[in-house]
Amino acid sequence: MLRIRGGKVYDPANNIDGVVRDICIDGGRIVETVEGGRTIDATGMVIMPGGVDIHTHVAGAALNFARAMTPENQRQATPFLRGPEQRAGIGGPTPTTFATGYLYAGMGYTTVIEAAVPVLSAKHTHEELRDTPIVDKGCCLLMANNEVVLDLLEAGEFERAKDVVAWLICAAKSYGVKAVNPGGVTAWKWGGNASQMSEPVLGYSKVTPNVIVSALAQIVDSLGLPHPLHLHCNNLGVPGNVTTTLETMKALEGNRAHMAHLQFHAYGGSDWHEMRSEAATIAEYFNAHPNLTADAGAVLFGNSVTITADGPWQHLLYQLTGRKWGNLDVENETGCGIVPYTYKGSNVVNAVQWAVGLELLLLIDDPWRIFLTTDHPNGACFWRYPEIIHLLMNADFRRERAKALPAKAQSRIVLPDLNREYTLSEIAIITSAGPARALGLSQKGHLGVGADADIAIYNENPDGVLMFRYPRYVIKEGEIAVEEGQIRSVSAGREFIVQPGYDPTVEDFLRPLFQQHYTMSFDNYPVEMHRLERAEVRDCQGAAT
């Protein structure tokens, strides 16, 4: 039992905006009132629901590949010393799993979604998630380049494709469906890409990126998954990709969809020398289409590692930078690429990217539909979110920072003209309440009675970085997990999964195909339930949007 007394509560899902009130906790959930137990005096402090990261890369074969590829980053990173409650580890752009849990919780985040999992190595992802303490988690399954699904779409067998998708979700124990560069990664298996939305994908005659996107969005909606199709569009990072992004969003009309790391998909200009921000164009369309949500995928200057299932883009990035390149094509399903990258304030392209992320967050009117992410570690590390919060809350600081950008970059962005400043309530929406709603996690992102007692308590400070980087207390399921940067108690987080229904005869269809095209036996393919710790099956009734 725990009572938090006297704090200023920001709980936008329940229309509570900076009201001083007590929060009571019992049995890991928020209750009306408690008698006895510990009381935390939060007078003068700010209370928000624990953060929810809707798109991050913290576990799985790709991230583990990146860890091995970049020991130079690990050597520079913050070490985590072994302690009574703490396992040893390393921070940096690709933290170890234990450090990931401590870093997220230490920042007030209590739920994270690993955004890209192939079925073939899903066992591995779950092992890593199991070793990621404190935070609750879930993962999205890579589907837009799955050749079984694509072959069925080519043959016009939509219903069977739907059963296959449902079967795969159940087999991989995932929470949602992710689409990465639809058709492009399949083409990459032959060294190609898919850059035109309405042209057939290499190896197919009818299947185009548009077909894949709209079919998957329909499948996800008709299966009633709580989280809509989680989409990484074609032509990520390419100048002029705004047309592709608009075309994709048009193909999604009538269905729900979540546009991942939208910053990387909002560029104009025809080449790298002319690249400019098209955030305003994207925001205009987006504002008028309530079927869509998005996360920012914002960029901050500094060292990072790019990790994505988008294999062809990573080959291009390797050719552009001449740095290390990791690639892992996953049979019949997807790919993965890794290239270390440094975003420099003096580089015009990087400067535009920095501005675009912030512009999208400021130009999209409804904070319930745009969420704070950096596509960790692609745009920046997740533990740098407070720097973005400070930029969003302070227009003068933003303009001052924009002045330091190269003159050429300044002429291609609109950021200095934007006067909007985020309120604390809006920060609570884009970091917690909004993503929780988009994920269909009804007990997350708010502080109403019955919600999970995942709470962040901050010392109020005009400097957003200081305020949000070091919460005074972080409470997970009613227990104080972090107190002034010290880990106090380490619990195992839950893992959210869904189990949509499917026609059981789909296994008779899959089994022979599988024995033919895969190198693993069909019975070894699904993830066994015992690999998950505290699995919680969520209903498939769609999300209340």
Added chain:
Amino acid sequence: MGGKVSCTLGEVKNRADFVLYWGGNPAECHPRHFTKYALMPKGKYLPLGRKSRTMVLVDIRETMSARAADIFLQVRPGKDFEVLTALRAIVKGQRVDAEKVAETGLTVEVLQDLSDRMKAARFGVIFFGMGLSMTRGKHMNSASVLTLAAEMNAFTKFVAMPMRGHGNVAGSDMVLRWTTGYPFGINLCRGYPRFNPGEFSTVDLLVRGDIDAALILGADPGATMPQPGIDHLARIPTIVLDPKVTHTSRLARVHITTAVTGISAPGTAYRMDEVPLPLRPALTSPYPTDEDVVRRIHQALAARSVWTTPSSRTVLATA
């Protein structure tokens, strides 16, 4: 240089019409590799199986694997790096010195032909073995062959993969990466992981005599380490967990017999392409599993000592 351009073995089975083995002898060391993945199976895009593929073997001697090859290229021992460097230059259309190439045992014409065939492939794969990665040049040879594969992608689809062995070595790599950030050669003396191959790798620690106790799992260093390292293992308290009597168990103070993972104990093994496979036991065993023994040792230690500062003398090093 750096990185790795690779794929899972199913991609090789379904697509690779050009297979190059370098410094490895799969016919004897990975006997199922040809038949399950790389040469014989009919793939989704290789309907004729073996007939759809070209196989080239590069090695210093004509091994059993040479019989399966369409082309065998014999390199002089210790000249792999030179051959790879010349080949990378030829692939890019640069001039190479014929005399220097001749010193490797091959000719410019042979390398030009190899380069042409690689570029003509639709999907090429290079498998490299310890004959490349552990001979003169060592990690520079690996870096060179990986860079060749990366650079080939400017012309056609190409990947490379090390031929790994020794049981579940890939699994050990994977777990250490997510728990410590590094794959091997890790030192936890300061309370957090540090990585320095050559300093903290098992062989170096043993040869220098830096270790005062050893716990050995799933390995037989007594059979493979240099003699000074083996001598040191015999000097210190060495504990071996192994289902069988091994060279190492013979010199250890303690040998705990454990159940064989995959036969009488469950678990997970990672394939050389880092795909996890569940292991289901077919038999029961009177012996405890490795996991059980380590867990019980850990519990006993935790019960005995309070947590100490990072200066604790625990050393975890892995090969």
